[in-house]
Amino acid sequence: MKKVKDINKEFSRLLENSHGNDLEALEIRYLGRKGVIHELTKMIPTLPLSERPRAGKELNELKVFIEEALQERKQTKETVASAKGPDFTAPGKKVARGHRHHLTLITEEMTHIFASLNFSVVEGPEVETEHYNFDALNIPQNHPARDLWDTFWLKTQDPLLLRTHTSPVQVRFMEKNEPPLRIVVPGRVFRYEASDATHSIQFYQLEGLFVDRNVSVAHFKSVMEVFFRKLFKGDFGGLRLRPTYFPFVEPGFEVYFYWKSRQKWLEIMGAGMVHPKVFEAAGFALGEWQGFAFGIGIDRVAMLKYKIPDVRLFYNGDLRVIEQF
């Protein structure tokens, strides 16, 4: 019957566009007590006798088709439902991860930049002699220049102290090694100072030394530009040198860099050309070698880069701070 074909088409279309619960509605509509199939079945007796067998057969085929289609759909739905498994939107499991200290991160960043420029990383003792910490660096006793460093002295027979900078290691290194040499010395240093947000009795410095023939201020500027550009990346807006004084360099400079996002020049490093007296104390022949030396506070760089407001947060062991990095 033509009607059967139409019903077939209509049903198929509806089934295709159906969602989940529509299946039940479809079942009722087509196979229910008052459904389409039932209505058509009721019509068969109204047909001519010769047509009744064929109509019945067609109607039966349609009924089976609809039943099977619905059954298949239901099964697929159930398969999907039982195969649903875990809810992928649940949050990931927390992992207990250890954290390196923020000073370690900055120190490694800075030493890596210098290592890429062919500098060796050297270390030395925290307890130093007066000779290496002061005298060999042209900072004589009873001289106002010593006031620049407030020192912790040890109660010992020999004049021992907690080093106020890592420069003594540079002197030790120069005593044992021939130029040319390029070294950086990271390390803990100590100052006899009242502690506050920007001052601590201990902090970390990175000092450096570059000795060769004919080293100049121009070379220093070039190396520092590379370093600061790599350290502060997009925030670096240039370097500026101002004259200053340290007993172990001549000329001496204070290095400022331009911090773009703060739109400010910030003092970041002390430096200069190594004083001949220092070369002399290290045993170098006069006039043969030249070099520049520099020193930068690692804590200060960490405070700038990571926006840490108080230097005491570096040494109180508070894991809520350490685990942010």
Next chain:
Amino acid sequence: MLFSYNWLNTYLAYDISPEELAELLSAHAFSVDSVTKKDKDFILDIEVLPNRAHDCFSHQGIAREAGAILTWQGKRAQKKAEPLATKASADALLSLPFRSDALRIQEKSDAPLYYLASMDNVTVSQSPVWLSERLSAVGLDSINNLVDIANFIMLDIGQPLHVFDVSTLSFPVEVRHAHSGERIELIGGDVKEVTPQDIVIADAKQALAIAGIKGGKASAVHEKTTSIVIEAAFFEPTRIYRSSKHLGLATDAARRFSAGFAPELLPLALAKALRLIEEIAKGRNARIARAGTYAFFAPMPPVFASRKNIEQVLGVALGDTTIQKILAALDFEVSREPQEGIYKIIPPFWRRDITIPEDVIEEVGRLYGLENIPPQAPTVLLGTPHESEAMQWRIFIRNHFISQGFSEVYNYSIEGALGEEGKTKVMLANPISDKRSHLRSGLLQGLLSNVEVNQKFFERVAMVEIGNVFWQEGEKVRECEMIGALLFAKKDKDVFRELRGYVEDLLQAMGFDEEDYAFYERAKGLALEVEGKELGKLHVPSVPPSLKIKGYVAFFECDFASLIQEADEEREFEEPPKFPAIERDVSLYLPRHRKVGEVLNIIHEKGKELVEDTELFDMYEDQNASQTSLAFHIIYRSKEKTLTDEEVNNLHSTIERELKKRLGAEVR
């Protein structure tokens, strides 16, 4: 140090605003921290560098420095300026007749030059407005015309002067070392006890002033004073520095004497002082007594520098003209030596810091402008940076703990006096407080204080610190780098075993096999021996009750340098086992007084090389029970053949029997 712009400006021959002046000095001489408006003046806070204290702790000094920079730069409108004090202004003074019998200098080296100028007919009164204004600009109070003149000269020229009331003293005036226990009442009322290392100005009766530092009350001028003597001296800088330090008197005068200014300032200052006292206080009849001689204004020793050297160190080809122009602006006398390119440079009398060619290079560089030197990449010979093995191991060990969930901390090297047994803590000669008086001899205290902080926020705390500790060994101080790891848990009792697990894991990661290290019972824990050397400990520390730590703590500390010395980075291949293993479990009740270590000893003793591994997978200790419940996996394997079930069963039974027999264990 504070400077008055108006005061400086009287000496400046160029038009320049206070802000521009600050910028100029900051770029080429000294950092100017601030420019503050004050009434009709501007106050510059200038950070005079320590090596220029000798010539720039004065307005004339700063003005001269600014003038040199401005002369070199040119380009500015010029104006009238008051001349700086020069040789000419001192000529009259130096040609006056001198007395020497009025003075006695005990030790010439303490006071190489000592001048006393007397004047009578003085009227002590309020200072004229211009003078009190000058002083108040830089924060000094006006006292009276005489004291103010002395202070003015000091701030103007840089030579401190002191005025005495002649009626209060008798001649000869002596410059001597103080007697032991000698006391002097200073202006302002303070009484100071001086020592033989300090110099005093004295007469036969008493000390009148602490030389170079502060005057005494008894001889100070007052409203009724009519005759005075003015002291202008050059004292030995180191002696004044030391005295001012130990007496705790960092006065304006002391600071200047400590810097060691040019002796020429003496006659310049004294001449101007006499002139002002005559003008303002009506003083008459100037007569000078002096001790010590000096060739004032004689040429300074020359410094030789080559153009090539100057250009090479700065890294810029300046040229002859530029260099000479800069040096001339600074009043450096330059002449060319017979050798090509060598300059003979004679610094002016006020510069005592120009002694080597590098000093000249600095002068040229800073006036030329460090910002004007273009950067240039250096050429170096390619080499490999020296890599310290210690640093690499430190990174390895640190990262190993981090990967196991430990976070890294940094603690203070300076602690209190509380130490540990067997180690004498190093004491500080100048402790900063009671809590910061000694160097740490171990990492434990710092880590425990970290636990106290962190237990408020975490159930479990795992920390690692690698740092230096110190202790006294006889006369020597030992410095040693240590690895410290601490595990804390509020509720988990098993922290000791856990930490031991991490430590063993570290040792194995470093390449140590199980035969290479051993733990021995010691105090409340274990000592660690690696390759036969005891270099660490693992224990449950006693926590001082003051720390209020609530939970279980385990601590590991180890000598870093010794450990890495034994470590071998290169691994060696070991063939995987050829034959299969058979696993058996043994569960037992162990009498409480027996130790797990004893069980393991018996297992290994009986099993020998056939016991490949054991694992304690269950342990239950009941405080009240008389037994500990233990359960082990034992993994049996032979390197030579496949073991049969029967062989393993026999061995396992033997082991169980031994445990029963020797330890009284009850096998379940």
